Amino acid sequence: MNSIIPIYLIGISHKTAPVAIREQVALDSTEQERVIQTLISEYALDGCMIISTCNRTEIYFSGHLTEDVQKQIRQRLNQLKNTDLFVSDEHIFVYSGERAVAHFFQVISGLDSQIIGEPQITGQVKDGYQLAHELKSTGALINKLLEFGLQTGKRIRNETFLSNGAVSVSFAGVELARKIFSDLSGKRVLLIGAGETAELAALHFLDKGVSKVHIANRTLSKAEALAEKFRGSAHALEELPQLLQICDIVISATSSSDYLVTREMMKKIGYERRSQPIILIDLAIPRDIEPSVQKIENVYLYNLDALQEIVRLNLKKREKEIPTALEIVDEMVSEYESWCKVHSLGSFIEQLTHYFDTLRQNELARLNSRLPEEGLEEVEYLTQSILNKILHRHISFLKQSTLNSGDHTRGMEMIRKIYGMDGG
Numbered sequence: 001m002n003s004i005i006p007i008y009l010i011g012i013s014h015k016t017a018p019v020a021i022r023e024q025v026a027l028d029s030t031e032q033e034r035v036i037q038t039l040i041s042e043y044a045l046d047g048c049m050i051i052s053t054c055n056r057t058e059i060y061f062s063g064h065l066t067e068d069v070q071k072q073i074r075q076r077l078n079q080l081k082n083t084d085l086f087v088s089d090e091h092i093f094v095y096s097g098e099r100a101v102a103h104f105f106q107v108i109s110g111l112d113s114q115i116i117g118e119p120q121i122t123g124q125v126k127d128g129y130q131l132a133h134e135l136k137s138t139g140a141l142i143n144k145l146l147e148f149g150l151q152t153g154k155r156i157r158n159e160t161f162l163s164n165g166a167v168s169v170s171f172a173g174v175e176l177a178r179k180i181f182s183d184l185s186g187k188r189v190l191l192i193g194a195g196e197t198a199e200l201a202a203l204h205f206l207d208k209g210v211s212k213v214h215i216a217n218r219t220l221s222k223a224e225a226l227a228e229k230f231r232g233s234a235h236a237l238e239e240l241p242q243l244l245q246i247c248d249i250v251i252s253a254t255s256s257s258d259y260l261v262t263r264e265m266m267k268k269i270g271y272e273r274r275s276q277p278i279i280l281i282d283l284a285i286p287r288d289i290e291p292s293v294q295k296i297e298n299v300y301l302y303n304l305d306a307l308q309e310i311v312r313l314n315l316k317k318r319e320k321e322i323p324t325a326l327e328i329v330d331e332m333v334s335e336y337e338s339w340c341k342v343h344s345l346g347s348f349i350e351q352l353t354h355y356f357d358t359l360r361q362n363e364l365a366r367l368n369s370r371l372p373e374e375g376l377e378e379v380e381y382l383t384q385s386i387l388n389k390i391l392h393r394h395i396s397f398l399k400q401s402t403l404n405s406g407d408h409t410r411g412m413e414m415i416r417k418i419y420g421m422d423g424g
Contacts, residue, residue, distance in 0.1 A: 005340050006046070007141060008065055009100040010074060010092060011058035014114055017091035019054075025085050027052045029131060035059070035080055036137050042076065043069055047139030049132040051107065053124050055114055060104065062141035070094070101336055104145060105329045109153040110163065116318045117162040122153055144339055152332040159328060160321040165314030169307040170201035173281040174208055176302055176310070177249055180277055185209035190247035191232075192240070192261075193254035194222040197283050201251045202230060214243050218254070244269045250280045252288035261289040263296070270296050281307070345398055348412050352394060355421055356387050 012025055027035060032050045039048050039061070046063035059077070074094075077086040086092060095103050103112070108125045110117040129146050132138050138146075157163050165175070174184075181187060189205050191198050194217045202213055213232035216239060217223035223234035235243060240260065244250065252260060261280065269278075277298040282289040287303060294301035360383050371379060398411055415421070 005097045005101055005337055006062055006064045007100045008061040009095045012092050013056035016093055021091050024083050025057050025081055027057055032131055036132055036135055040137050047142040048137050049129055049142050051125055051128040062139050098333055102329055102333050105149050105152040105332055108149040109156045111325055115167050148332055148336045152329060155328050156325045160324050162318050162321040162325050165317055167311055167314055171204050172307040172310040173201050174204045177279050180279060180300060186211050187248040188212040190243050190250045191215045192252035193217060194226045195253050198251045198253035216240055216243060241265060245272050248278060253283040254288055256288055259290040263290050263292045266293045266296050266299055349395055360387055
């Protein structure tokens with residue numbers, strides 16, 4: 001392992017295994033707590049954190065671990081989860097040092113997601129960290145790993161277009177509406193159908209400030225259930241003409257075999273609306289809205305093909321940003337490595353100070369009975385002064401050695417050997 005960055009990762013993701021395999025090693029919050037507490041206590045780890053989502057299960061450790069201990073941890077994970085997958089190199093990846101840190105930064109910034117640049121993963125990583133932090137199992141290295149990871153994500157969002165543009169058909173509809181209306185606050189949405197696809201689109205619109213949601217469905221009870229969720233109003237399909245007059249955005253996703261919104265219907269409504277624009281988003285197959293309605297002035301119709309083309313183009317734009325985003329990741333890994341050098345140096349200086357002071361205190365205790373009472377204060381001052389001078393020379397040497405990563409670790413190891421200090 002790269003001893004400058006003592007971070008170690010065992011993981012599985014959508015890139016290495018299908019869902020049938022991933023679900024066998026997924027860890028819910030109760031299991032995460034048990035795994036963290038077990039590994040921390042049994043292997044004296046400095047820290048442990050778990051990220052477990054539908055697309056990945058990743059376990060991060062901090063501390064200087066030998067290869068033997070790393071193997072033991074994988075075997076212990078098998079026992080805790082009652083599986084043999086954690087020792088499988090077919091689906092499980094194992095990273096350490098810079099590579100583990102770079103991977104974490106790519107995960108938290110959405111670079112490693114199925115949909116590149118998606119923002120949900122940041123919250124999921126924070127959730128995993130929060131659970132570990134509440135168990136007091138993060139430690140300084142993982143605390144800083146999260147901090148640098150969040151900075152990486154922020155830089156990628158600010159310096160690239162990786163998170164720009166809709167990459168789902170439901171959100172593409174929101175983007176189109178914002179281009180037409182610019183401001184969605186105060187606009188009203190009509191949901192035709194009560195299924196998952198239309199519901200997701202409605203959620204996106206509400207998130208962008210839409211004020212009211214109307215739901216029209218063939219089965220009124222389903223419309224009422226969804227209306228309660230959105231704090232909206234439920235309607236029968238027979239009320240469509242009246243609803244189309246007052247709504248600004250229509251999302252239709254039913255299993256109807258006939259058009260529910262026809263050109264004839266929209267011609268009459270267009271006159272009643274007095275040239276106010278209306279957006280019709282047809283997510284149904286077969287289609288719910290007659291295609292020729294788009295010939296009516298101020299009626300904007302988009303179907304699944306149009307939305308999917310927007311998604312495809314946006315994904316292409318995001319892919320072009322990957323090289324720039326990876327450069328940012330590399331820069332942030334270097335910054336984290338620099339912090340680790342300073343952190344390990346500070347920890348070692350504490351050990352060295354304690355080592356020398358223990359020698360000093362032991363010698364004073366041995367001589368204490370043979371020294372006059374009135375001279376003890378001067379002896380204490382003298383020995384402390386000598387100790388400070390010796391430490392100063394050692395610390396200057398170590399700080400200078402941080403300019404070279406190789407010398408940095410060799411310098412500490414050399415001092416350990418000279419004084420017979422235990423490694424750590």
